Structures are given as structure tokens and as C-alpha cells.
Amino acid sequence: MSFINNLANYNNKKSLANQFRNKRFAFFESQLKKLENGKTINILDVGGTESFWENRGYHEKKNIKITLLNLTKFETHYPNMVSVKGDACNLSEFADNSFDLVFSNSVIEHLYTSENQKLMADEVQRVGKNYYIQTPYKYFFVEPHYLLPYFQFLPKKTKIFVLSKTKLSRGTKISHEEAKDQAEQIILLSKNKMKELFPEAKIYQEKFLGMTKSLTAYNIEE
Template structure:
């Protein structure tokens, strides 16, 4: 467990995963500075699948010039005036009109939608409701599958994946029930650079590197001031 904690626990600030996330966030903040809010002095962000703690850990709860809407399948309590939690579906944001938000942000969510068709729906909605967007996802062709922490797990046959997850503790030291294993295998659909270019044709792609390989991909469109 200690090795897993050091490698992949985002709540552990010393973990490798958290250091990667912090490095990506510095790139994001450089892009955010280029955006001029359209609604008075407040810049509006829709975070699809995000948490309040993610932004608090980076000091955004102290910034009254930014309002963050956290959209998830369930509502959560928020502790800060510039953040609110709402219930919604990433694939259907019909409650919002075109260009409602200055920016749509999403970190490691689009790969959890069970199908490429759902990923297309999310991408379409993101580009509709946001004047700008920043959508990050792990790279399908990186050698470590980040959800399971196993090399090239994403390319194994479905039966082999189910065996590993339900009969062994090779993935993060856990053994799942067959039902949970089936759901997890169906849920996670990693995307490639080609996929991201197709989903977000107007976007630039930020490629996060590790050992010379693309570890994650971020599609972003920033209309500068």
C-alpha cells in the first residue's frame, strides 16, 4: 500500500501522481491568465466532474474574481462562496445555453463515460457551453494504465482484465467482485491523440511527457484577451 500511496494517491502531496497534476496545473494557470471574463469582473468556470478540494488545494477559494461550478452526478456540500455544486450529466448540458461559461475545465473524466459515443456527446457539450475549454485525459498509448497501475493493461483481452481484477491483487493491491470488475472495465475507455484531435478539432493539444512518452493529453481552446 505504501508504494501505491507514493505513486498514485492524489491526496498525498508527495506522490508522483500529485506532482504530475501540479505540473499540469501550472500550464493551465498560464492559459487561464489569457482569458478575459465576459460577465463583469468574475470569470466563470464549469468543472465537469471536479471537487471543491481540488481547487482549494490550489488556493482558488481565496479568489473572489473566479466563480467555479462543480458538476457531478451527485451534489456535494461546498464551503466557499465562490464555489457551488450542481447535479448534471457531462453528456447532456442542456440546462445551460451556448457560451454560458468563460471556461469549461475537466480533469481525467472523459475516459470514464463507458463509450466513445458518450465521449463525443461530452466533447460537443463542452465546446457548446464554454467560450474556452481545457479537457485533460490519460493517453491511451502510455505504457502504464493509470487507473490500474499495470503496464499495457488497456490492451489486454476483456477476459484477462476481468481475471486480473477479480482473482488477483495486482491492481493497486485490490481484488474486486466480478460485478465491479465488469463495470470498471466497461467504464474506462482511454483516448489517443487521434481521438482527442477528432473530438476537439479546433483545439491545441498539450502533451504531458514522461520518459519521452506522452503520459496525458489536454485539448484546450483559449481565446486570448
């Protein structure tokens, strides 16, 4: 299990998970270049962390300002990053087209209901002139949160049992309450659903062994 956890550990720069994220981010940067016109680029990162951008050198990019929106506010350490408390499904504190780009990495699948996913998608497209929204693919053979094959298709009761009564997921078990919350929280998305939520988007498919591992809906124009 330690081997599996290491593969999925984003804090380990040599891990397979971090290699996937770096490859995705390289594609993101190829799209971000379209917005570089000598002016400051204002990014809203829904569910993001300071360390994510710091690890990629964005704390040194004076032409990019990043607002990190989460359920709780936290301390930031760089002048071009600010943390705010907010709700991905209700960004009413921001006016239409407030940001040059809305970015989100593996958040939209954590919203409990399809209705909440629609709310987030609508808000992203309202406050952002452009957007880049990534999520794990529903039909990839390994469920990425639990590292178990096809776990996403099990009944909720079975998921709760596996998570709370066994150590099959990441070599550990959690409380019944936490297992129930996680089983209800995560709703993975298909390609068709992403296109439904973001009808004007292109879909970038991250591949592993010829299979789609994650999806990114993006609409970035020069």
C-alpha cells in the first residue's frame, strides 16, 4: 500500500501523480500564453492552494495575480496571491467577467449533487472571461480518490463498508461518518456531462495507457 500511496502523493515530485499533474499544467501554460499581452492576468482558483502555484514558480510572476477561493480563508505569503472564503456554487461576491481566467483542479466532482455541479459551472462561466476546469474521468478504471478499481460504480452502502471497515483504500480506514460523507460527496463526470456543463468548451483528455484519465473543459481565447 505504501507503494500505491507514493504513486498518488502529489508532494513527492517523483510520484506518478505529480508527473500527471505536471503534464496537465504544461498544457495549461500553453493555453495561458494566449492571454499574455503585457497586462496583469487576474486568475480565480476555485479550491486552490498557495503551494500548488508556488511549486510551479508563480509566486515570482508579477504579471499574474491569483485569488484562492476555498470554504475557509488561510494565510498567504506572496504579494500576488490572496486567499478568500467563498462557495464554488455561489460566487455572487464577484461581478460578471471579474477575472481573466477561472481555474479549478479536481473540485467540481466534490459537490455532492449534479445540481451543485451545474451551479459551479454557471458561476465559473459568469465571473470568468476564460476558464480551465479539470476533473477525474468517470470511466477511468481506477477511482483516483480511493485508488481502487471501478470503486465509483459500487453502491453507496458498499463504499461506506469498504472505507470504514477495511484498509483496502490507501491502506487505511476511516470513520463511518467520514466514509458516508465521502461516498455522498464525490460524483465523477463523463465527457458528455462536461460538455453539457460547459457547452462552449473544448475538452482536453489526459491519457494513461491509451485510456482517458481526466478531463479538462477549457475556453481560452486570445
